[in-house]
Every structure is written in structure tokens, then in C-alpha cells.
Amino acid sequence: MTFLSRVITEGRDRLGPVVAQRQAKRVDFPLSQFGLRERNGHVTDAHGVVLRELVDEFGSPLHVVQADALRRNAAAAMAPSLARRGADVFFSYKTNPVPAVLERLHRSGMGAEVISAYEYWLARRLGVPGHRIIYNGPAKSAESVAAAIEDEAYLINANSVGDLASITAQAAAVGKRANVGIRVALPGMWAGQFGMDSGSIDVLSMVREARLSADLNLRALHFHRGITMRRIDEVEEYLDDILRFVDYLGAETGWFPEVLDVGGSLSCPTTSGISTKEFRLNRALGTDITPPDPRDCVTVGQMAEVSQARIHAHFTARDIPVPQVVLEPGRALVADTHFLLTSVLDVKADGDITHLVADAGTNIAESVTNEFHQLFNLSNMHGPAEDAYRIAGPICTPADVTYNNWRMAKPAVGDVLAIMDTGAYCIPFSTSFSFPRPPIVLLDAGRTVIVRRGETFDDLVSRDIDLRVDEPK
Amino acid sequence: MTFLSRVITEGRDRLGPVVAQRQAKRVDFPLSQFGLRERNGHVTDAHGVVLRELVDEFGSPLHVVQADALRRNAAAAMAPSLARRGADVFFSYKTNPVPAVLERLHRSGMGAEVISAYEYWLARRLGVPGHRIIYNGPAKSAESVAAAIEDEAYLINANSVGDLASITAQAAAVGKRANVGIRVALPGMWAGQFGMDSGSIDVLSMVREARLSADLNLRALHFHRGITMRRIDEVEEYLDDILRFVDYLGAETGWFPEVLDVGGSLSCPTTSGISTKEFRLNRALGTDITPPDPRDCVTVGQMAEVSQARIHAHFTARDIPVPQVVLEPGRALVADTHFLLTSVLDVKADGDITHLVADAGTNIAESVTNEFHQLFNLSNMHGPAEDAYRIAGPICTPADVTYNNWRMAKPAVGDVLAIMDTGAYCIPFSTSFSFPRPPIVLLDAGRTVIVRRGETFDDLVSRDIDLRVDEPK
Numbered sequence: 018m019t020f021l022s023r024v025i026t027e028g029r030d031r032l033g034p035v036v037a038q039r040q041a042k043r044v045d046f047p048l049s050q051f052g053l054r055e056r057n058g059h060v061t062d063a064h065g066v067v068l069r070e071l072v073d074e075f076g077s078p079l080h081v082v083q084a085d086a087l088r089r090n091a092a093a094a095m096a097p098s099l100a101r102r103g104a105d106v107f108f109s110y111k112t113n114p115v116p117a118v119l120e121r122l123h124r125s126g127m128g129a130e131v132i133s134a135y136e137y138w139l140a141r142r143l144g145v146p147g148h149r150i151i152y153n154g155p156a157k158s159a160e161s162v163a164a165a166i167e168d169e170a171y172l173i174n175a176n177s178v179g180d181l182a183s184i185t186a187q188a189a190a191v192g193k194r195a196n197v198g199i200r201v202a203l204p205g206m207w208a209g210q211f212g213m214d215s216g217s218i219d220v221l222s223m224v225r226e227a228r229l230s231a232d233l234n235l236r237a238l239h240f241h242r243g244i245t246m247r248r249i250d251e252v253e254e255y256l257d258d259i260l261r262f263v264d265y266l267g268a269e270t271g272w273f274p275e276v277l278d279v280g281g282s283l284s285c286p287t288t289s290g291i292s293t294k295e296f297r298l299n300r301a302l303g304t305d306i307t308p309p310d311p312r313d314c315v316t317v318g319q320m321a322e323v324s325q326a327r328i329h330a331h332f333t334a335r336d337i338p339v340p341q342v343v344l345e346p347g348r349a350l351v352a353d354t355h356f357l358l359t360s361v362l363d364v365k366a367d368g369d370i371t372h373l374v375a376d377a378g379t380n381i382a383e384s385v386t387n388e389f390h391q392l393f394n395l396s397n398m399h400g401p402a403e404d405a406y407r408i409a410g411p412i413c414t415p416a417d418v419t420y421n422n423w424r425m426a427k428p429a430v431g432d433v434l435a436i437m438d439t440g441a442y443c444i445p446f447s448t449s450f451s452f453p454r455p456p457i458v459l460l461d462a463g464r465t466v467i468v469r470r471g472e473t474f475d476d477l478v479s480r481d482i483d484l485r486v487d488e489p490k
Numbered sequence: 491m492t493f494l495s496r497v498i499t500e501g502r503d504r505l506g507p508v509v510a511q512r513q514a515k516r517v518d519f520p521l522s523q524f525g526l527r528e529r530n531g532h533v534t535d536a537h538g539v540v541l542r543e544l545v546d547e548f549g550s551p552l553h554v555v556q557a558d559a560l561r562r563n564a565a566a567a568m569a570p571s572l573a574r575r576g577a578d579v580f581f582s583y584k585t586n587p588v589p590a591v592l593e594r595l596h597r598s599g600m601g602a603e604v605i606s607a608y609e610y611w612l613a614r615r616l617g618v619p620g621h622r623i624i625y626n627g628p629a630k631s632a633e634s635v636a637a638a639i640e641d642e643a644y645l646i647n648a649n650s651v652g653d654l655a656s657i658t659a660q661a662a663a664v665g666k667r668a669n670v671g672i673r674v675a676l677p678g679m680w681a682g683q684f685g686m687d688s689g690s691i692d693v694l695s696m697v698r699e700a701r702l703s704a705d706l707n708l709r710a711l712h713f714h715r716g717i718t719m720r721r722i723d724e725v726e727e728y729l730d731d732i733l734r735f736v737d738y739l740g741a742e743t744g745w746f747p748e749v750l751d752v753g754g755s756l757s758c759p760t761t762s763g764i765s766t767k768e769f770r771l772n773r774a775l776g777t778d779i780t781p782p783d784p785r786d787c788v789t790v791g792q793m794a795e796v797s798q799a800r801i802h803a804h805f806t807a808r809d810i811p812v813p814q815v816v817l818e819p820g821r822a823l824v825a826d827t828h829f830l831l832t833s834v835l836d837v838k839a840d841g842d843i844t845h846l847v848a849d850a851g852t853n854i855a856e857s858v859t860n861e862f863h864q865l866f867n868l869s870n871m872h873g874p875a876e877d878a879y880r881i882a883g884p885i886c887t888p889a890d891v892t893y894n895n896w897r898m899a900k901p902a903v904g905d906v907l908a909i910m911d912t913g914a915y916c917i918p919f920s921t922s923f924s925f926p927r928p929p930i931v932l933l934d935a936g937r938t939v940i941v942r943r944g945e946t947f948d949d950l951v952s953r954d955i956d957l958r959v960d961e962p963k
Contacts, residue, residue: 111886111924116954132886133924138947155847156835156884156925177838177847179903202841210838210845210882210890217840243888362629365650365683367690368675372683374628374650409683411629413584413605415716417683430652450918451584451606452629456953470953474611480929480943481589 043305043402043424046287046391050311051356051437052085060395060435064463068358069395069433075458076471077360077433078377080444082118084461086354091125094317094350100126102329104321104342107151107171109281110136112347112441113355117459117468119143122350128171130281130345134161141168151278151345153200153239155180155210163187166195172276172343174198174239176212178219181227188232198237198278199223203258207243215262224270235272238263241280241345245290247314252323255279260331267337278343279324285352286311288388288438296387296421303405303422306389317346348441355440357382358395361432362411370407373428378410378417381447381454382439385419391437392423400426408434412450449477516778516875516897519760519864523784524829524910525558533868533908537936541831542868542906548931549944550833550906551850553917555591557934559827564598567790567823573599575802577794577815580624580644582754583609585820585914586828590932590941592616595823601644603754603818607634614641624751624818626673626712628653628683635660639668645749645816647671647712649685651692654700661705671710671751672696676731680716688735697743708745711736714753714818718763720787725796728752733804740810751816752797758825759784761861761911769860769894776878776895779862790819821914828913830855831868834905835884843880846901851883851890854920854927855912858892864910865896873899881907885923922950 059067107128129140132154147168155176175181188195200212213220227235267273289309298304325342332339359377405422453472532540567579580601602613605627620641628649648654661668673685686693700708740746762782771777798815805812832850878895926945
């Protein structure tokens with residue numbers, strides 16, 4: 018036994034009873050938090066669809082989208098009162114680029130925030146007009162920038178000096194003025210490859226040159242915190258930093274933006290990042306990870322309201338025209354609209370820790386490794402949660418563990434687990450590593466619709482050409 | 491300025507000259523290490539194909555496979571002298587499941603090591619007969635196990651008590667004996683979800699039951715270290731651990747395996763994991779990461795030879811029939827047969843560190859983040875490598891950095907970089923996150939063949955059904 022494993026074992030022996038006592042009842046979100054309920058011993062959605070039966074019909078694993086939740090989130094974010102006051106919302110495509118999801122968000126009037134030629138194409142393919150698209154990112158292709166200028170995109174946010182030069186060149190070639198913003202990275206935000214360092218003199222020269230350019234219509238400043246904000250005071254502090262920079266830039270250049278794009282970075286009420294300490298305690302000692310308080314989580318509507326109010330007050334106090342406020346949420350709009358059903362393939366009890374092998378792992382649910390995600394065993398909701406289990410996925414790497422220790426009633430092969438809040442990043446970060454990607458079904462008012470079929474084995478070699486190329490002589 | 495950034499800045503100022511002096515010349519592998527050369531100012535392969543021009547023809551980014559390297563690695567691993575002495579090799583499909591690669595390995599007579607129903611299907615689809623397939627992993631489907639039994643697969647290695655029971659049930663249903671092994675995890679190997687804990691009494695009962703079962707033909711023990719071995723003494727120690735366990739098991743049960751499957755876990759000569767210390771120094775201070783010594787790296791042939799010799803000696807000394815030795819290498823066979831071409835989209839110099847934005851990042855080259863991979867700027871091979879650059883990929887996350895600091899001659903937009911040794915895990919771990927996956931071309935004796943076409947935008951929504959589902963009334 019190594020020193021480390023001895024320490025852990027001793028720690029377990031000593032702390033075990035304390036941990037067990039503290040956690041006699043594990044803290045779970047109620048089903049109702051997710052619009053689910055129990056009826057006749059089955060977990061169903063609000064319209065009576067039995068979740069467990071979905072895997073019988075569509076296979077396992079299975080991504081499930083709740084249309085109710087999508088509508089609820091979209092409607093709250095696009096409240097007419099917010100729009101009247103000059104706050105607008107563009108959904109971050111990269112978070113969940115599934116057409117059925119995007120379509121439903123766009124129906125609320127929401128715009129598209131895209132970061133690649135593909136995402137730009139997808140927005141147009143879904144019928145989003147140019148004036149409802151914001152094009153961001155460090156890797157815009159020249160062709161897609163030209164298309165965005167041609168389509169009079171709402172904003173093309175320049176990520177760097179080079180990016181602005183490239184947009185200018187495309188605008189000259191197209192013969193139309195490009196609506197541009199400049200992305201600025203303030204201390205405490207994502208920086209590096211993203212946006213102009215706020216302390217760089219290049220920001221000032223970019224503003225001056227863009228204002229003089231006959232090819233550009235400089236409209237906006239763009240900010241994106243990156244690090245998630247959950248509390249309203251974090252949002253307020255973030256906005257204050259932005260407004261200080263706007264004042265500085267105005268004093269230096271005489272220019273104020275007509276659009277203030279404050280990005281995304283909001284949380285999902287029922288997920289949260291796991292701290293290093295919590296992660297280690299959970300992994301080594303099996304202590305439960307505490308779920309976040311869903312009530313303390315800033316919503317898109319709240320951020321829009323606070324941003325609009327604060328920006329309005331700031332600009333009117335200085336007698337400067339108040340800019341349009343733009344938000345680019347992703348996670349906050351979609352994370353809690355999906356869950357992932359996965360089946361228990363094996364219960365393996367030969368080591369210190371009993372492992373469940375599930376048919377979904379980090380290959381299709383990477384985010385679950387470092388965030389709290391409620392898990393339900395749909396096949397055994399009420400047994401006493403006496404023991405903790407390590408839940409591994411199907412791919413052959415020890416990193417394929419979604420839950421290091423999750424206390425639950427004794428599971429069995431064939432049980433169906435629901436991993437909640439998988440609507441953000443799980444699908445776009447999916448791989449086809451050894452296992453094809455699963456279908457996505459949408460639950461809508463009692464109807465169940467496949468919106469993306471699962472990959473077949475043939476799909477996985479469909480781009481392979483001439484499987485049997487001759488050897489050269 | 492935060493405390494941390496002050497420490498780093500001060501460290502840089504103080505250490506800067508020392509670092510610069512120590513690294514006046516950066517240590518690069520010569521082009522010849524990769525079968526490349528320079529001619530008339532262009533980097534070409536051995537047959538004169540100009541690498542830079544490949545992106546003009548096939549687009550950027552681009553995966554490139556060198557058929558010469560594949561043949562060389564396969565031939566060395568499948569040397570007739572090794573086969574005569576009872577050593578056999580099965581390629582780990584998950585490492586690189588590209589049919590054009592697999593086909594070429596199989597031509598040498600190599601078998602297939604698969605870990606999923608899909609990989610089993612793929613091996614059969616490529617014409618590999620059952621007796622040249624080993625089926626491993628914690629997540630075998632019942633249907634694929636039945637197929638493997640029907641096809642008389644060489645080995646189906648049981649990962650757990652439950653897995654063995656499931657194989658037994660399938661064998662009974664098919665009406666054929668399954669050729670099985672039992673995967674055992676010794677201390678220092680991957681364990682957890684993988685294989686039976688060697689200290690568990692369940693291993694003994696599994697052996698006893700499997701021997702008695704009319705549905706099973708217990709042939710093998712299976713081991714897989716997981717943690718990469720580079721030196722021959724590591725291999726020898728690993729084998730000694732295995733042989734001690736074989737003796738223990740023999741003493742307890744009277745059974746000795748007729749096949750000893752010792753797995754993979756060999757390294758690639760020109761890559762190696764980056765230590766935490768090296769990683770931090772490189773990230774914070776820009777010190778170069780030292781390339782590994784390619785001569786000290788155990789090859790598949792060497793491991794086969796050492797394994798066969800050691801196992802032969804061990805068994806003959808005990809007067810027990812010598813088992814067939816089986817290896818399951820992945821990385822060691824394919825890592826150095828691929829490289830990835832990527833273009834510089836932007837050179838962004840507004841912050842402390844100049845960032846290159848490349849069109850390939852962690853989305854298609856995840857392994858590069860924690861391994862040494864030689865990088866060449868094909869567009870500027872000979873300028874003085876005075877400054878270090880941080881190389882970011884195209885996707886919008888700060889984690890999309892392939893090289894934290896790589897010293898190179900002053901790069902420019904449009905330069906084409908070659909990231910070497912991308913043949914292991916880069917392709918299967920690829921995502922379509924915001925950017926379609928690139929094509930794969932094969933260089934073979936001066937010919938250039940697309941073996942997998944790139945994803946199109948349409949491909950990325952090809953599984954989306956009925957993009958415009960009506961809202962329910």
C-alpha cells in the first residue's frame with residue numbers, strides 16, 4: 018500500500034462516521050425543479066411522458082430536450098419590457114448548436130451570436146437575418162466575414178488589430194460598410210487570444226482608425242467575462258469595470274459606443290463549478306458535493322435589466338446618448354433544458370470503490386466532470402442512499418469518470434440514470450470516440466420527436482474514401 | 491497587478507537572461523527524424539511532396555499520414571522472427587480508427603484490438619477475421635459479444651464478474667464456446683473501472699468458474715499498464731509483476747494461461763508527457779520544453795522480444811507450457827505516422843505574450859496540450875528563434891491553447907505550421923466544436939490521396955430531422 022493510499026484509507030476510517038452522520042440524508046433537488054414528477058412509481062415529465070421508457074424506444078444513451086424549459090427560458094430573456102428599454106439578447110451558438118434548439122430560441126425573437134464560418138452559415142440556414150447576427154471570435158474566415166458584411170450583420174466584433182484590418186479589407190472588397198465592434202479584455206476577464214488588452218495603446222488607435230475608415234461603421238464595444246457570474250453584485254462590478262473603461266476611452270478618443278455588448282457568462286441555477294477542495298474530498302472520502310442554491314442565480318432577464326439600468330444611468334448622467342445593451346448568454350438559456358439518459362452496463366465491486374459502468378461518459382458529457390449535476394436513478398428513486406458509487410463511462414481511459422462518488426440506492430445493471438442540466442457544451446464537445454453519438458429527442462406537450470438521429474456505424478466511416486486503396490507498385 | 495502576476499513578472503526579469511543564455515539555440519528534432527527534408531527552400535517528404543502546398547490543394551487544417559512510416563512501424567512490429575517465437579500484435583483501434591490506417595496495419599498481418607461494438611463492426615467491415623480480433627473494454631454490448639462468439643474471436647477479455655457472466659450468457663445463447671481472458675489490474679496499472687483487482691478473491695472464483703463452464707474456453711490473462719513505458723527496465727518490471735501474479739494464480743487454482751496478453755502502453759520516440767514542473771516553467775517563463783531522446787524509447791518489436799523471452803524463461807523453468815504472448819500497442823505504432831498542418835490566422839501582440847491564432851487547436855489536437863510535439867513553421871524554417879509565442883486554436887475557450895510558449899522565428903499570418911506526431915488520439919478525440927473536422931490525406935510514394943474527406947457544413951446538420959417542427963397548438 019502506498020503512502021498516499023494509506024493516508025486516504027486512514028482518513029476514511031477516521032472521518033467515515035462523521036461524514037455519514039453529516040450526510041444521513043443526501044441533498045437532492047426535487048424532481049419539480051426540473052419540471053418532472055413521479056406518477057405510479059414512474060418519473061415523468063409534466064405531460065406524463067415516462068422518462069425511463071424513452072430509452073426503450075430510442076436507445077441508450079439519449080439526449081432529451083424539454084421544449085417547455087426552452088420556451089420558459091427564452092420568454093423570460095426576451096420579455097417585451099426589456100426590449101422596450103433597449104436590452105437585446107443573442108444566443109451563443111457554440112453552447113448548443115442543435116437546430117431544433119436554435120429554432121425554438123429564435124422564435125422568441127432572440128438573435129444569434131456566432132464564432133465561426135460554420136455557425137454563421139447555420140444561423141443563415143435557419144433563416145436568421147443578418148441584422149440579428151453578431152459575429153465574434155479569433156478565427157473568422159475571410160469568406161464568412163464578407164458574407165456577414167453583405168448581409169449587413171448587426172455586429173462583427175474585431176478580436177485584434179489584425180482582425181479589424183481583415184474586416185476592413187473585406188468591407189472594401191464587398192463595397193459595403195461593416196458594422197463593427199471592438200472586443201476589449203479588462204482585468205479579470207478572459208484575455209490572451211481574446212480581445213484587445215485594455216491597457217494596450219492599440220485599442221485607442223483601433224478606435225481612431227475605425228472611426229475614420231470609410232469601410233467601417235464603428236458601433237460597439239464588446240466584452241465577455243468568461244468566468245461565470247452567479248450573484249448580482251458580480252454583474253454590477255463587471256458592469257462598473259466596463260463603464261470605467263468606456264469613460265476612459267471616451268476621454269481619450271471622444272467616441273462613445275452606440276451598442277454595448279456585455280457578453281454572456283451567466284450560470285445555470287442548478288449547476289455550478291466544483292471547487293478543488295470539494296472535488297478532492299468527494300474523490301478521496303466520498304463526501305457529497307453540495308448542490309448550488311438555485312434562487313441565488315442571476316437570470317438573463319435580471320442581467321439585462323441591471324445592465325440596461327446601470328448603463329442608462331451612467332450615460333444620462335454624462336449627457337451622452339444611451340447605447341443599446343446587448344447580451345450573449347449561452348449556458349443560462351439552455352443548460353437546464355436538457356438531460357441525458359444513460360444505462361448502467363455493469364456494477365463492478367472488486368476494488369475499494371464500487372464502479373458503475375454507464376453507456377455515457379466524458380465522450381458525450383464532459384462538463385459533468387467539473388460541475389455539480391443532479392443525478393437521478395430513474396429505476397430506483399427511493400432506496401436509502403447508503404453507499405457512494407464511482408460512475409465511469411464506456412471509453413477506455415481512467416479519465417472517463419463522470420461522478421467520482423455519488424451516493425445512491427443500490428443500483429443494478431439495466432438501471433436508467435438521468436444526468437440533469439446537460440444542455441450546455443455537452444453536445445458540441447461530444448466525440449465519436451469508440452462509440453457513435455446518440456440521438457436527441459425533444460419532449461413537447463406530451464409528444465416525443467427525434468430532432469437529431471443518432472450516429473450509425475456507417476456514418477462513422479461515411480467520409481472515408483476508397484477503403485481499399487491499392488499499394489503502390 | 492496581482493501578487494501572482496508580480497511574482498511571475500519579477501521571475502521573468504530575473505531569470506530572463508539566464509533562460510535566454512541557456513537556450514540560445516532551441517533544440518529541435520531534425521526534419522530527417524520524420525522522414526522529411528528541405529529542397530529548394532521547401533520542406534518535402536522523402537518523395538518530394540512539398541508539405542506547404544498540401545494546404546493549398548486540400549485546405550487548412552489538414553491531417554497528413556505518411557504511408558512509409560506506417561509500413562515501417564508495422565513491419566518492425568510484425569517481424570517474422572517475433573511471430574516464430576510466439577509473439578503477436580493486435581492494434582488498438584481506439585488510438586486511430588481511420589480505415590486507411592487500419593487497412594495498412596492489417597496488411598502486415600496485425601490483428602485488431604477493439605473496445606466497442608462499433609470497433610468490432612469496423613474490424614469485420616475491413617475484412618479482419620474473428621480469430622484476429624481481441625475484444626476488450628468495460629462496455630461491450632450483448633449483441634457485439636454474441637457476434638464475436640459467433641465469429642470465434644481470438645479473445646474476449648472479461649473486465650469484471652458481470653462482464654464474464656454476460657459473455658457466458660451470450661455463449662450459451664449462440665451455442666458456441668467463447669474464447670475468453672480475464673483482465674487483471676495489478677498495483678501500478680490502470681484499475682478502477684478496468685479489470686479485476688488482483689487482490690480480490692473474485693479473480694480466483696472467476697478462473698475456477700470459467701474453467702468449469704461449458705460455454706467458455708478460458709485461454710488468457712489480460713493486463714494493460716495504461717501508464718506509458720519508455721525504458722526497457724520499466725517493461726521488465728511490468729512483466730515481472732505479471733509473472734508473479736501468474737504464479738500466484740497458478741498456485742491457487744492450478745490454472746495457467748495459454749495466452750498472456752500484456753497490453754500496450756508504449757511510447758512514441760518523438761513525443762513524451764510534459765511534467766508539471768516543465769509545463770509551469772514553460773507557461774510562466776517561456777523556457778523551452780526539452781524533447782525526449784528518441785533512442786531511449788522501447789519499440790513494439792523490443793517489447794515483443796523481451797516479453798517473449800522473459801515469459802518463455804519463466805514458464806520453461808517451471809515446466810509449464812509457454813503461453814502465446816500478445817501485445818496491444820496503439821500509440822507506438824501510429825503516433826509518428828501523422829502530422830497536422832495548420833495555418834496562422836492572426837498574430838496578436840497587444841498583451842504580455844504574443845498569441846498566434848491557428849486554425850487547429852484542442853478541437854482536433856487535444857493531446858498536444860500535455861505532450862511534447864515538435865512544431866515546424868514550414869513557411870519560415872531558418873529565422874532566429876528569438877521569441878516565444880503562445881499558440882491558440884480557433885474555438886472560444888481559453889483552454890484552447892496547444893503551445894503555451896514555443897520559440898520560433900517571427901511568424902506571419904498565412905504561415906503554415908506542422909505539428910508532428912499527431913497520429914495517436916488526436917483524430918478520435920476530435921470534436922466538431924464550431925468548426926468542421928478536416929480531411930485526412932495520405933502521402934504514399936509521391937502520390938497524395940484523400941483517405942477521409944473533411945466535414946462539410948451540411949454534414950454537421952445531416953442528422954437533424956425536420957429542422958422546422960411545428961409548435962404544438
